[in-house]
Amino acid sequence: MRRAKPELVPDDQPLALVESGRHGLTITAVNARAEAEGVHAGKALVEARAVLPQLRSLPADPERDGLELLALAQWCGRYGPRRHRHGADGIWIDVSGVAHLFGGEKELLADLVRRLQGFGFSPRAALADTLGAAHALARFGAMDARRPFVIAAPGGNDEALRALPVEALRLNPETVVTLKRLGLRRIGQLYDLPRASLARRFQDLAPSRARGSKARALTTDDEGLAAVMLRLDQARGVRAEPLPALGEPAHYGVRRSWPDPLISAEALDNEVRELAVALAHKLEKAGRGWRRLRLSLYRSDGTVAEAEAGTSIASRDVPHLMRLLGERLAGIDAGFGVDVAVLEALKVGRQMEGQDALGLDRRSGAGGHADDGLARLIDRLVNCLDGARVVTLTPRDSHIPERAEERRPAFDFAQRAAAGKEPAKSQPRHGARVRPALLLDPPEPISVVAEVPDGPPARFLWRRVVHRVVRATGPERIAPEWWREIGLAEDKRSRVRDYYRVEVAGGGSCWVFRAGLYGDESATRVPAWFLHGLFG
Amino acid sequence: MARAEVFAALQASIRRIERTSAGSALAARGRSVPWPAMPGPVALRGSDDVQGARWSLGAPEVDCLTGGLDASGLHEIKPAVPGPEMPAALGRAAAFTFALRLAARRLASDARNKAGAGQRACVLFCVPERDRLELGRLYGPGLAAFGLEARQFLIVETARAADTLWAMEEGLRSEVPAIVIGCLEDLPLTPARRLSLAAGQHSTPCIALTGARTPSAGATATRWRIGPAPTGSNSFDAKSPGSPACVAALERCRHRVGAGDLEPFTLEWCDETFRFRLAAAMADREIAARQAGTGA
Numbered sequence: 001m002r003r004a005k006p007e008l009v010p011d012d013q014p015l016a017l018v019e020s021g022r023h024g025l026t027i028t029a030v031n032a033r034a035e036a037e038g039v040h041a042g043k044a045l046v047e048a049r050a051v052l053p054q055l056r057s058l059p060a061d062p063e064r065d066g067l068e069l070l071a072l073a074q075w076c077g078r079y080g081p082r083r084h085r086h087g088a089d090g091i092w093i094d095v096s097g098v099a100h101l102f103g104g105e106k107e108l109l110a111d112l113v114r115r116l117q118g119f120g121f122s123p124r125a126a127l128a129d130t131l132g133a134a135h136a137l138a139r140f141g142a143m144d145a146r147r148p149f150v151i152a153a154p155g156g157n158d159e160a161l162r163a164l165p166v167e168a169l170r171l172n173p174e175t176v177v178t179l180k181r182l183g184l185r186r187i188g189q190l191y192d193l194p195r196a197s198l199a200r201r202f203q204d205l206a207p208s209r210a211r212g213s214k215a216r217a218l219t220t221d222d223e224g225l226a227a228v229m230l231r232l233d234q235a236r237g238v239r240a241e242p243l244p245a246l247g248e249p250a251h252y253g254v255r256r257s258w259p260d261p262l263i264s265a266e267a268l269d270n271e272v273r274e275l276a277v278a279l280a281h282k283l284e285k286a287g288r289g290w291r292r293l294r295l296s297l298y299r300s301d302g303t304v305a306e307a308e309a310g311t312s313i314a315s316r317d318v319p320h321l322m323r324l325l326g327e328r329l330a331g332i333d334a335g336f337g338v339d340v341a342v343l344e345a346l347k348v349g350r351q352m353e354g355q356d357a358l359g360l361d362r363r364s365g366a367g368g369h370a371d372d373g374l375a376r377l378i379d380r381l382v383n384c385l386d387g388a389r390v391v392t393l394t395p396r397d398s399h400i401p402e403r404a405e406e407r408r409p410a411f412d413f414a415q416r417a418a419a420g421k422e423p424a425k426s427q428p429r430h431g432a433r434v435r436p437a438l439l440l441d442p443p444e445p446i447s448v449v450a451e452v453p454d455g456p457p458a459r460f461l462w463r464r465v466v467h468r469v470v471r472a473t474g475p476e477r478i479a480p481e482w483w484r485e486i487g488l489a490e491d492k493r494s495r496v497r498d499y500y501r502v503e504v505a506g507g508g509s510c511w512v513f514r515a516g517l518y519g520d521e522s523a524t525r526v527p528a529w530f531l532h533g534l535f536g
Numbered sequence: 537m538a539r540a541e542v543f544a545a546l547q548a549s550i551r552r553i554e555r556t557s558a559g560s561a562l563a564a565r566g567r568s569v570p571w572p573a574m575p576g577p578v579a580l581r582g583s584d585d586v587q588g589a590r591w592s593l594g595a596p597e598v599d600c601l602t603g604g605l606d607a608s609g610l611h612e613i614k615p616a617v618p619g620p621e622m623p624a625a626l627g628r629a630a631a632f633t634f635a636l637r638l639a640a641r642r643l644a645s646d647a648r649n650k651a652g653a654g655q656r657a658c659v660l661f662c663v664p665e666r667d668r669l670e671l672g673r674l675y676g677p678g679l680a681a682f683g684l685e686a687r688q689f690l691i692v693e694t695a696r697a698a699d700t701l702w703a704m705e706e707g708l709r710s711e712v713p714a715i716v717i718g719c720l721e722d723l724p725l726t727p728a729r730r731l732s733l734a735a736g737q738h739s740t741p742c743i744a745l746t747g748a749r750t751p752s753a754g755a756t757a758t759r760w761r762i763g764p765a766p767t768g769s770n771s772f773d774a775k776s777p778g779s780p781a782c783v784a785a786l787e788r789c790r791h792r793v794g795a796g797d798l799e800p801f802t803l804e805w806c807d808e809t810f811r812f813r814l815a816a817a818m819a820d821r822e823i824a825a826r827q828a829g830t831g832a
Binding site: 374377380384389395410435463501502504534536 | 673
């Protein structure tokens with residue numbers, strides 16, 4: 001949450017993430033300030049607000065959190081080859097045999113914690129012989145704020161776990177309640193209990209709970225007991241726990257080397273074409289197409305030349321790729337000759353059906369071909385122009401004129417159009433809403449002579465020329481979007497705008513607005529006039 | 537009679553003298569325009585159906601004059617020379633919106649003629665970064681007045697003028713856009729010929745918006761000079777601006793010799809039928825409307 005939208009997460013105010021549950025909005029996460037004030041996860045939002053009225057809340061997004069966690073787990077590959085995310089907010093990493101690379105276990109954990117803190121997280125880390133023990137220590141172990149990690153001595157799991165509460169074993173909440181009712185609050189108490197008597201205790205409790213649904217309660221408790229024993233054994237290392245690890249992302253690349261270095265441009269061109277064919281073949285077996293490629297040419301004097309290209313839809317079309325790379329390739333100096341060439345697909349996408357043979361006849365037939373032509377044009381424009389932007393316009397739901405449309409890179413447009421997700425149709429024309437064809441960004445301030453309180457301008461000075469207004473229509477009042485400016489100081493907020501379409505003597509129409517109202521005593525700023533667009 | 541001939545000769549020479557100063561040509565607004573009868577294919581069926589590859593502006597007189605705009609050619613639009621009362625931005629905005637209206641006419645006629653057979657409804661718009669600061673950027677919601685939709689546009693903002701030319705040529709060669717519009721500062725002969733060739737080979741019209749004072753390119757099919765004009769009268773409110781209008785001068789028309797000698801005329805754009813309309817001078821606008829019987 002903090003990473004995605006830092007401006008929304010105030011450091012000095014309590015904040016909670018809420019999710020709607022069975023009993024209304026419940027808090028799923030709190031920041032440090034809120035926790036200091038006594039608000040914890042699991043409480044209902046209304047109770048928390050009663051305790052702390054200035055608590056701010058934002059909706060939780062567990063899916064996005066999950067994806068971020070997965071990406072972070074992928075990053076943790078630098079600490080060990082086997083790792084995965086664990087639960088909703090944890091990552092486990094198997095670091096057997098890795099610690100010496102970092103100079104010791106303590107240094108490994110210190111490095112990990114420091115980097116995670118640099119990312120903006122507040123981590124708690126623990127190192128132990130088994131996953132269960134590490135989980136328990138990380139969540140419930142005592143740590144100090146400056147060095148939030150704990151290391152259990154090798155073979156010292158039992159000692160480390162003894163003082164931890166039973167929630168640290170990964171159990172159901174009902175089972176935890178049952179254990180607490182039996183008086184077992186610490187894991188240490190579970191060590192020496194004979195299993196048979198424990199089973200009997202669970203059974204004794206069963207009749208009092210079986211007033212609801214009898215058979216089900218019994219099996220739950222039996223399973224509960226088995227689960228407790230399983231988790232305990234796993235944590236102590238008595239029973240093994242299989243851990244599925246995150247796989248490495250697939251890498252699509254081909255490489256070729258030659259005994260005699262290549263110098264001539266045609267030879268290089270031919271070889272790159274061969275490489276592209278081989279990569280296309282490899283991608284075809286995986287059912288994917290490339291979206292972003294990098295060609296690295298390693299010269300015989302040890303230097304590297306790279307060229308990158310991207311396409312707007314996943315494709316395996318070799319001639320198209322050669323056209324995209326062609327000009328870059330021509331500009332690469334082969335130096336003393338190229339020894340090795342590597343072509344790798346940095347980003348792959350699912351290949352849409354029916355696009356293997358991009359026909360030459362672009363004008364005939366179905367929309368599929370027309371979209372291909374557009375995608376290829378976009379590819380050419382984006383890849384072969386340096387510093388140019390290729391954008392498409394999509395409407396956005398907003399009253400503020402400069403926010404009413406969004407300029408998106410054309411890559412996305414082509415991909416979405418190919419996937420069949422058409423952008424929303426533009427709004428039907430409203431008779432009264434007249435908008436200019438050209439919008440100045442940002443609006444230019446002008447000095448205006450106008451009737452107060454809300455008359456159109458009679459004369460204005462723009463770009464050092466005085467224009468006399470012959471005809472005008474308006475005002476059209478556009479209020480600011482207050483929900484986007486909560487928390488801003490009063491003089492930073494946007495003001496109400498009154499828009500006028502004015503025609504100047506000699507022809508030409510402009511769209512001017514006045515920010516602020518005359519006669520508004522509560523405002524601290526004087527109303528100001530701006531020119532926002534040209535009608536032509 | 538000798539006197540009548542001398543008189544006609546004097547009138548012709550006065551007109552020739554007046555026409556040579558390009559700036560004053562546009563100052564001649566408000567004068568009623570003598571419309572000559574031009575030879576050529578007169579039967580433009582309706583004013584929308586264009587035979588072969590031409591598209592019309594919607595105003596019958598102008599179409600008779602130009603014979604329709606060539607859909608495989610390069611058209612150049614220059615703004616009026618800026619003066620003390622007319623800043624450069626307003627003139628350029630007028631030229632810009634004229635180009636957009638031509639594009640709208642082209643898309644409309646294209647859709648009618650090639651309905652169902654792989655129509656291309658994409659407008660490629662190439663503009664260098666510099667122009668964005670002076671004129672502003674294309675605004676999607678404002679395109680509805682032209683009959684265009686924002687999602688038909690593909691906008692390329694380039695860093696250099698050479699890149700704009702390249703992008704326009706690329707667009708023409710790909711045959712994907714229905715029309716290609718580019719804002720260039722000036723258009724020398726060789727790039728103009730390349731664009732013209734590419735447009736001809738791939739049957740895509742190309743519009744180049746050049747600067748007011750730069751020399752004109754030689755290889756264009758038509759060349760227009762557009763300036764801002766007072767808007768038409770608004771029938772609901774006398775104090776509001778009416779339909780947008782511009783003063784257009786056709787400076788060069790390749791296949792009609794003599795079309796370039798005409799005086800500038802005022803074109804109004806009707807945003808309900810999305811067509812141009814020849815507006816008479818202010819003094820006798822009503823008479824002209826009654827006489828012409830056209831209007832929308």
